[in-house]
Amino acid sequence: MTEDSLELLNQRLLTFAQARDWEQFHSPKNLVMALAGECGELLEHFQWLNEEQSASLAPEKKREVALEMADILIYLVRLSQRLGLDLLAAADEKIGINERRYPVEKVRGDARRADEYDR
């Protein structure tokens, strides 16, 4: 992780966990579960909305959604730290993979999964 916002977040979260002696609970397995649990909470905000409604949330709802997303980012950064991974480098690599996997001329306007293009 480069020395910027994500790295600052990482440092702050590490300090938070150490001060509470919570590193003992932060095994990668547990953090993955916590991350997925937060995704579940995010889903609940959107499950009965149609796509259009999902794009124009009321301010209070939008704030709640932002805080759920924050939880996901927090666990993602914690997990990177515990696994010794560079999250931003992985994102760069993945975007490169996606660019090769989904060439513009092949997939324009069509969002099927990669495994479905090859059928």
Added chain:
Amino acid sequence: MTEDSLELLNQRLLTFAQARDWEQFHSPKNLVMALAGECGELLEHFQWLNEEQSASLAPEKKREVALEMADILIYLVRLSQRLGLDLLAAADEKIGINERRYPVEKVRGDARRADEYDR
């Protein structure tokens, strides 16, 4: 989002989606589903490992995990953009909430959920 790594990622993902005319699929509702789907893939890497094993992944497995985490970050950043949210500001706010909710002296070495402390 400040002008740093996350903002650069955001710009790159926006360009990627626009070039493929995929913004039509990227409603917040759909992006939330995609985000949660990636969490499912991450879970699958860890489900049969014990906590100790989860902390010492083989290099190939670690790379796969990093790429799944990248997918989660990617959808999280896309979702922020579509909702017009500042993800880093939300993370800052959330950490502040957590600091007040879980005071060091109260929760040291105890990872129960906030709602369980008040019982």
Added chain:
Amino acid sequence: MTEDSLELLNQRLLTFAQARDWEQFHSPKNLVMALAGECGELLEHFQWLNEEQSASLAPEKKREVALEMADILIYLVRLSQRLGLDLLAAADEKIGINERRYPVEKVRGDARRADEYDR
């Protein structure tokens, strides 16, 4: 669980796990992760479909979806067995709770979450 289809499924899954010596991996924690992982796969089938499309799947896709749902049911039944829970009794109890929580005259045509009705 009463002596019927779910109980037969339970017996078959127990035999399957015991024959493979897989009960050692089937801690409730692990089964919960596996269950959630399968939900992730189910999400992936629906993430780019609109609601209308989701209701008229092509036969091959429908079969894949059915098998993902089967995985979820399988892990749910395994988890019940490992926890010593009666899943059907719990479903009965939960429907009773929902009937009291969402009285017809109050919620007709409105799918907000229970916690939102009380605001």
Added chain:
Amino acid sequence: MTEDSLELLNQRLLTFAQARDWEQFHSPKNLVMALAGECGELLEHFQWLNEEQSASLAPEKKREVALEMADILIYLVRLSQRLGLDLLAAADEKIGINERRYPVEKVRGDARRADEYDR
């Protein structure tokens, strides 16, 4: 679905949804999200427990877990109904597939994913 407990559950849930005019919200896409959201709640109960603790829940916690699992079953049955799928038949088919995919003599005591056996 055969005429037994799951079918009775299905009928009861259908009546529940129709009485509240909630079928309009129960598109397969939405139900999949709701199902996954409930999995998230289930995960939260287990995320900080180790495997041993997960196998010996306190009675009150066990009841809460049972009700979360009930929610998952409820949405699974609703989704089957909306998609016109036979969930039990799919489970039978899937177990057959697993029996062929994981022959006892090959996988005994080893829980790697199917795709990992072939590497």
